Amino acid sequence: MSPILHVELAAQPDAAVRSRRVTGRWLTSLCGGEQPCATAQDLVLAVNEAVSNSAEHAYDGDPSGVVVLHGTAEGSSVRLQVSDHGRWRDPPADPGFRGRGLNMIEAMTEEARVDHGPDGTTVSFCGTLGRCPGACTGSRQF
Template sequence: MAIDARSRPVESLRIEVPAVAERLAEIRRQLASWLEPIGVSSSLVSDVVLVVNEACTNCIEHAYRGIESGPMCVEANLVHGQIVVDISDNGVWQPPPSQPGTRGRGVAIMRAVSAEVDVQTSPGGTTVRMKFDATP
């Protein structure tokens, strides 16, 4: 029996950690644990975890390039039948290369998997917002 995610009250998830690769597994575990009780398919859980991991990896590799590393924050909410995930940092936006070669496909993967992707950049950091349909 499918659970209607729109009618289930779900607490927000917030994970704020240093932007280092050693924290990625923790983020993936916490996000998957937050998603599972919502009642979405296991394939959607995998997709969300995949692209959030990609956004966090981009933060680790690019946001603090050439400056002291700082935090990254993952916030997830269930809003009107949509899973909304924000990944933010206090670093500097690095635009993807026009010819990515074997790298630089993270944002394209996010756009392919998510219902919506929005990237907001400012001198104070970057926030990537992804939305996913959580209705059964």
């Protein structure tokens, strides 16, 4: 399979389901087997969280919004980005029983970053398939 993944998803509740399927297939193919490695499973969950956040919050329920999932692979290093052109909503001080998506992404990836501005939000993260050391550079940033 290609070392590049690019999918545009309608900002609807089923966007996360589709993102999990397509990301899982892509990462499994990169792992070179029939089952994804532990890192690939973590990255699928991180994509799920980022896409869910975008679909739910960026467009305030407007189903015409688009969430873009982009991934690149070089060797065992995988970088993923989830972007939207919607609005940013600051996480609440007390998230209650929700609001832990960004923390989950940070915990499941080697490096994570959120960039937001007037043109939308991009959540970027990476991992090393097979848990090989040292593929991501930089630091975790939120």
